[in-house]
Amino acid sequence: PELKHAGYDKVIFRGKSPKLVYIWIHNDKVEIRDASHLKGKGAVETQELIRQELKEPNAQVAAIGLAGENRVYTASIEQGRSSSSRLGMGAVMGDKGIKAIAVRGTKDINLARPAEFIELCNDVLKYIKFRNENPVPNVMTILQGLGSPQEMFHVDEKWHTENFSWGNARTQRKDFWTKGVELRWKEVQESVRTRLISCYNCPMKCGAIISIPGLSAYMMKCFTKLTYTMAAFVDDLDFGFKIAQRATEYGVDGFSTPQIMAFAFELKESGILTDADFAGCPSDNEGKFYWLLDRIVRREGIGDILADGIHWAAQKIGKGAEAYAHNNIKKHEQLPLKLGMLNPVYFLMYATGEKINITQIEGQFPQAPFATMEEREEFISDWIQCPDDKFKQIVLDWEFRGERSNPHYPTVDMSVDIVDWQEKMHYIDDALGVCAGLSSFPLKPPYHMHNYPKFVSAATGIDMDEDGLTQVYNRNRNLLRAVNVRRGLRRADEVPPEDHWKKRFPELEAQLLDAYYKFKGWNNDGIPTKETLQALDLGYVAEDLEQRGIIKNGQD
Template sequence: MSWAGKILRVNLTAGTVTSEPLRMDWAKLYLGSRGLATKYLVEEIDPKVDPLSIDNKIIWATGPLTGTMASTGGRYTVVTKGPLTGAIACSNSGGYWGAELKMAGWDMVIFEGASAKPVYLSIENDRAELKDASAIWGKSVWETEEALKKSHQDPQARVSSIGAAGENQVLFAAVVNDLHRAAGRSGVGAVMGSKKLKAIIVRGTQGVGNLSNPKEFMKVTAEKKKILAENGVTGQGLPTYGTQVLMNVINEVGALPTRNHRDVQFEGAKDISAEAMATPRATDGKKPLVTNQACFGCTIACGRIQKIDQGHFTVSTKPQYWGASGGLEYEAAWALGAANGVNDLDTLQYANVLCNEHGMDPISFGATVGAVMELYEMGVLTKEQIGIDAKFGSPQALAHFAEITAKGEGFGKEIGQGSKRLTAKYGHPDLSMSSKGQEFPAYDGRAIQGIGLAYATSNRGGCHLRGYTIASEVLGIPVKTDPLESNGKPELVKAFQDATAAFDSAGVCIFTSFAWGLADVAPQVAAACGDEFTLENMNLIGERIWNMERDFNNRAGFTSKDDSLPKRLLEEAAKTGPAKGKVNELGKMLPEYYAIRGWDGDGQIKPETRERLGL
């Protein structure tokens, strides 16, 4: 079995670090990573706990395929109760950290309590101890990683840490590893900061042993890598253009939310697209895109490394930003760009670099700036209040807000609370483009009906990675469905949500699902963990995890009223493109979705559904 079989429990109040065996009965039911960590969390905390209080817990977890030779087996998740939403928060990251933890011999690390002074956790195989982090508190993610590798005299060690955003309780602060990979959403970094936990440095040299059937595992993972290599998306599109390949595609189908969702198409989309990143700039003749990059064990390599023009206003006096750094992914380019009407690629990369450096979710940050710009254009916010002229389309305003938000300076403090709190404070709560308090990503729910339902019902608030119906509705994977049609979307959303929960919990990247179905993941899990992990069982595990998360949210106080979308998507029709004249038909889809899920009309799980899933 490819679980390490043990977890670390760290009591930050007492300063103790203890090892305990993994609950294998739970592992069989919830697999690992997202599912298993959530099971531990919901068993151990009160769902009504204040996310930033000492009584909340935060868990780093790997999956059974993490650290193995399964393609993309480098994923880990951070699970806690999220401060942005008050709902379950589970944020997934790639890079190399997750595999390193697994190779050190641990499935997960549970942090409870809170430290009186800044600390970090050092893990070296079986040895784990809390150490004083006073010297690195206040430092950026990049400085933290460099300082820890130096002090531990180990350039091969891997670091997961927070920057200024997490320390300053920005409610969408991220946890960053390997300089620019992040568990980015829902404010997991703010919880880490509330506990005075700065970082986890890990070095693992034990490898991942105990595979159930090593020969079969080697055979089946090789077969599945071939499928990824031969697929148009995972073998060509993502390696060549990264996720940014979507910018022009989504704009053309009229589903690119622009200027805080006032519009569904952006006239500047081509200027901030993958194609623009690969084209030499007029100013210096150099391409913004330097190369692509892969996470641990990944055969897709969708990551981007990008450079800003040294003469650009954002960095002309800041040589520390002249080198190549983690580049724009589609969601970040959209949130920093189209959401605010900004089409200056170098400004987007500068804001993105600051999000990486200080540990901040670019989606929630950019979408919140979109709300600020709309309030500014309405005259609700003034230049005196926010410190700059902030009309839609202003690169200067975007750069300024990125600089002050992570550090909690001036109006940045308010942006750091997210769009739901900010728009409510200034009397226009309908201008927050969010669900359960988490900002939407880069797809408009009027032009793509299924994703609107997915946003409304997502357990962690507005999110594309909890049921990426774009695959079917736009890209035709695994089957093409009409994005403008709401019929059949409740079944589609449920299928994507359940499958995604299983992919996440196995420890592989969701991007593999462009080429793989659960029928491709199940035999890999079976060869690693045991024959009981059939396709049928994997489907059931995904559904069980989804319902467990839902149950936690219900007990935390969420009701069917929270499965909602902003008025703008429900009442203001799209103005251009194929969806012109359409709103999202949530009212029609939601009751059908509840019925398919086995929930009652109030969105509560029926007793017979609980029984069937063993909840």
């Protein structure tokens, strides 16, 4: 919240700097400062150097590493205990010539009805305590609690290591997790985890400070400890923590980057890339990944092509490389997860999502049915977050096998409703700046559709209800869709990886997309209609799409 304390809601940068700079915002004082001395410095290192230069130890700094400077498509922005990793935001920052943004704010934040707001906050804190003491039963460990997945706390990785795919999202190792592996990984994780940490003013501790002898400390959250390890086919978790430190300083996304490297080595094994492309590359799995990470970030040799991501690299490489880019949606790498039976809800989330990560769509609805009616009834008994009782009935009726199971249950219309609810919560979180780990991502979170309008009203004085907040969501959703439609997004792009599920149902998948588009008020190609945009007071967007020939004859 440092920017808010400085008196700003957001900062917008237009154009680009002819030389590398950083921005210093200290309340009403804003400076553009030379950053040539920071060129090539790590993202975490840069934060500390700027604080020292400013003599402001409490300044908050968002910075890019070498990957952002070199416009690597998976470049991240690193900031304190957080990271903006997906979609290459670090490359955008680097293209503008901005090395970092430093902020120090000491102003008060004014609320419309502070007593009411604090009372709501206290209710949330009580509920967080209750949920921490009462994890959701009958679901996998990481889904039982709140926050982003508690990967820094939990050491049981049986589900991930045996269900997620290794290498270039190809191989499942169903017998990997043994007692010996568990003990060894537990020892490694506890030896490098200095302490669990939370974000500003949050009671949850979703991240950790990682300290490895000989390396600078860094912050880790979520699955990054596994992504490099599994992509490289390395059984030692120590490798995952060590290479993630280098990757964090470089400033790269921990989901896409390991897959890019696994993709490259699979191309080498197939003969599409040659020894000449990997001249000087070590032969061991760990050494190979370190070597290629350096080449990608520096855009050297084959790394220059791979730095654009799997989709674009495959097109440049040719010679059949496109067939190896098998885990992309909308030109972006996805979680390395391959499943059996088509799940209609997840098909829609994967296909239509524009935040390019399934964890930015899924959340408050269970990922799978419960085994018994007793378990289902227990789950819905205190499901206060549920926006409509129809969702409770879906959970009660959903089964592992039979007529009420995947792929035909939840039904098409039910699937659309579920996806809309989950999308809605993620988009509202984005609009409000609230962490998905306490709202849209976990089961039974403290922030939800029933109390969010109260928070907005108490904080801003705006008379907000659930219908009004839904309108905000619909405007945001359609604006994002319109931006991507202008850049060429169409129905043909809304396709999950061909091998994501072994059993596919093309006719059902078409029905799901048809129903989703109709529900959203979009045409059959996924383009918002003029009528929909005007109803959302987005007539200027409709006019823009008409002028570009995207909406024709008033509609399609």
